[in-house]
Amino acid sequence: xxxxxxxxxxxxxxxGQQVTLRCSPKSGHDTVSxxxxxxxxxxxxxxxxxxxxxxxxxxxxxxxxxxxxxNYSSELNVNALLLGDSALYLCASSSRVSFSYEQYFGPGTxxxxx
Amino acid sequence: QKEVEQNSGPLSVPEGxxxxxxxxxxxxxxxxxxxxxxxxxxxxxxxMFIYSNGDxxxxxxxxxxxxxSQYVSLLIRDSQPSDSATYLCAVNWGGxxxxxxxxxxxxxxxx
Numbered sequence: 001x002x003x004x005x006x007x008x009x010x011x012x013x014x015x016g017q018q019v020t021l022r023c024s025p026k027s028g029h030d031t032v033s034x035x036x037x038x039x040x041x042x043x044x045x046x047x048x049x050x051x052x053x054x055x056x057x058x059x060x061x062x063x064x065x066x067x068x069x070x071n072y073s074s075e076l077n078v079n080a081l082l083l084g085d086s087a088l089y090l091c092a093s094s095s096r097v098s099f100s101y102e103q104y105f106g107p108g109t110x111x112x113x114x
Numbered sequence: 115q116k117e118v119e120q121n122s123g124p125l126s127v128p129e130g131x132x133x134x135x136x137x138x139x140x141x142x143x144x145x146x147x148x149x150x151x152x153x154x155x156x157x158x159x160x161x162m163f164i165y166s167n168g169d170x171x172x173x174x175x176x177x178x179x180x181x182x183s184q185y186v187s188l189l190i191r192d193s194q195p196s197d198s199a200t201y202l203c204a205v206n207w208g209g210x211x212x213x214x215x216x217x218x219x220x221x222x223x224x225x
Contacts, residue, residue, distance in 0.1 A: 031210050042118070042202055042215030043158065056212055090157055094210055101146070101209050108157040 002027050004093050004106035012112045013081050021076040021109045025093030032074040033103060034066060035090040043090055049074050050096055078111075086113045116141040120203050120216035129225050133190040137203030137216055140184070145208030147179055147186045152200045152218065162188060165208075193223045 005024045013019050025032050031050045035043035045058035049068035068074045072093075078085055088110050092103035117140040127133045135149075146165050150158035162177040164170045164186070170177045176189040186205075190197055200218040 033210075033212065035213075040217070042204070042217050043213070045212035045214070048210065048212065050210070055210075058212060088157070092213075096210055102148070102160055102163055103213060104160055105150075105157045 004029075004091060004104055006089075006091050006106040006109050008109060009107070010110045010112075012114060014114055015081055015083060017081050018077065018079045019081060019111060021078075021089050021091075021111070022073065023076070023091030023093075023106055024071075024073045025091075026104055028098065029093035029095045029104075030072050031094045031096050032068060032072065033092045033094070034074070034076050035092065035105075036060075037088040037090055037108075039087075046076070081113045083113050086111060116144070116205070116214045118203055118205055118214050118216035120201075120219045122217060123220040124222050125219055126222045126224055127193050129193060129195060129223055131193050133193045133197065133221055133223070135188040135190075135201050135203075135219050135221065137186045137188075138184055139186070139203075139205045139214075141205070141207075141214075142181075142184065143207055144184075144205040146206050147177070148204040148206075148213065149175075149177060149186075149188045150202040150204060150215075151197075152202055154199075158202055190221075193221075195223050195225050197221060198223045 033048040034046040037043040047057040149162040164177040203216045204213040
């Protein structure tokens with residue numbers, strides 16, 4: 001049973017650049033949520049995708065956008081990168097259709113903005 | 115604004131002892147409660163969830179929920195050095211609503 005996968009593992013970008021992070025949910029899951037975890041903090045909710053639409057959004061600027069594909073995988077895009085965007089980006093999957101709402105995290109993508 | 119509070123620690127316990135981790139939350143509308151374990155440099159791993167008042171046991175772990183006091187705890191019996199990690203408490207409104215996390219409590223189990 002494949003768990004949540006994310007790519008890439010690590011990424012180094014320069015201020016002002018754009019980045020795309022990818023996530024494949026756990027087998028049988030249809031909902032993907034993205035979180036940002038700064039050093040020493042708990043994860044903070046960015047947004048959630050279900051049925052290829054953004055369903056809920058946290059307190060993040062429009063520079064953060066996403067997409068969900070028909071196979072339930074998802075992308076997180078961040079434009080005009082700032083130094084403060086350096087963090088661990090986590091994808092979590094869950095299942096709405098089977099009422100299995102526990103969220104399971106992938107290994108994360110460590111983004112460093114220089 | 116929903117807040118989840120945890121003591122940052124570190125909480126140090128000897129091997130074989132019971133570790134007690136605590137969490138309070140501000141939103142009385144919170145419905146579901148989760149404990150995640152996060153090793154340094156890794157992602158959070160779900161270890162327990164609880165929806166109803168009372169205790170829920172899974173192996174060496176027991177989650178306790180008191181909605182009247184807005185308090186969740188995690189007990190780890192027979193603590194092992196491999197339990198040394200940061201434990202994150204998270205709550206939501208039920209269903210697929212977003213998780214709100216505390217900052218985590220760092221646990222150190224001393225051999």
